Amino acid sequence: MQTKEVALLIQDAVLLPGGRLEIRVVSPSDLAMVADVLKGHYGLAFAPLKVNSSLPCYITATQCNIIDFNQLEDGSLSIVIEGLQRLKILSTAQKRDGCWIARALPCANWCNEPIAGEFEIISAALEQFYQVNPDLLELYSQTHLEDAAWVSQRWLEVLPMYNRDKLILVEQPNCHKTMDFVLQLLKSHVDV
Known part of the structure; x- marks a missing residue:
């Protein structure tokens, strides 16, 4: 390239x-x-x-x-x-x-892939996040809540984390580690 x-x-x-x-x-x-x-x-x-x-x-x-x-x-x-x-x-x-x-x-973008199984909670939680934050939702003419890469990247943009920590996940070859991270974060929040 x-x-x-x-x-x-x-x-x-x-x-x-x-x-x-x-x-x-x-x-x-x-x-x-x-x-x-x-x-x-x-x-x-x-x-x-x-x-x-x-x-x-x-x-x-x-x-x-x-x-x-x-x-x-x-x-x-x-x-x-x-x-x-x-x-x-x-x-x-x-x-x-x-x-x-x-x-x-x-650099290569993450490939689109469907959200399945227990990871569907990540998509549902993002949809709820956008309902609570309508100014962010208004930026999009269309959301892709069925796509793991899209959902993962939107979480990385909005999570209150240091940029250096976000970029460790961004630099992975696909969205899998981000999906795991967000799922664990959501589960730990529900378990509290």
């Missing part, structure tokens, strides 16, 4: 393929980056913030598209991004305007 140059949107969150996230864009450098992306100068990648490191982010990122934007009441810009493809960041550089650009290598 060939490497690609992408503009980096770095936040203290995780976005994975098929996921959507609404982000408030305030800083002049981020606004310039969004403009460059919309003009087609760069692709866009979302990367989790990494503090106390030589890189500004973790090496696991997700190529994404801007699928919607709105001007907020305070005049700032809100964008909705959708994750498309997992990436591995090979190198980064900061432009004079403060934007981060990266050279990245596409």
Whole structure:
């Protein structure tokens, strides 16, 4: 696979393929980056913030598209991004305007697979989570609660965990360890 140059949107969150996230864009450098992306100068990648490191982010990122934007009441810009493809960041550089650009290598996304047996509770719990958090559900025109990879990745995006711990699961070759982790988490919560 060939490497690609992408503009980096770095936040203290995780976005994975098929996921959507609404982000408030305030800083002049981020606004310039969004403009460059919309003009087609760069692709866009979302990367989790990494503090106390030589890189500004973790090496696991997700190529994404801007699928919607709105001007907020305070005049700032809100964008909705959708994750498309997992990436591995090979190198980064900061432009004079403060934007981060990266050279990245596409990685295989998790394959879709049906949820079966005891793992169906994970899907049902995610559906309940979205009912309690309708702003997150509103980001999706369609949910894929029957797909283990989709459900696993949405859990990783919303669970209150450190990014480094989430990325250990993200970097697995499939969703199985995440499914096991979320199932155990749900079971331990019910058992309490």
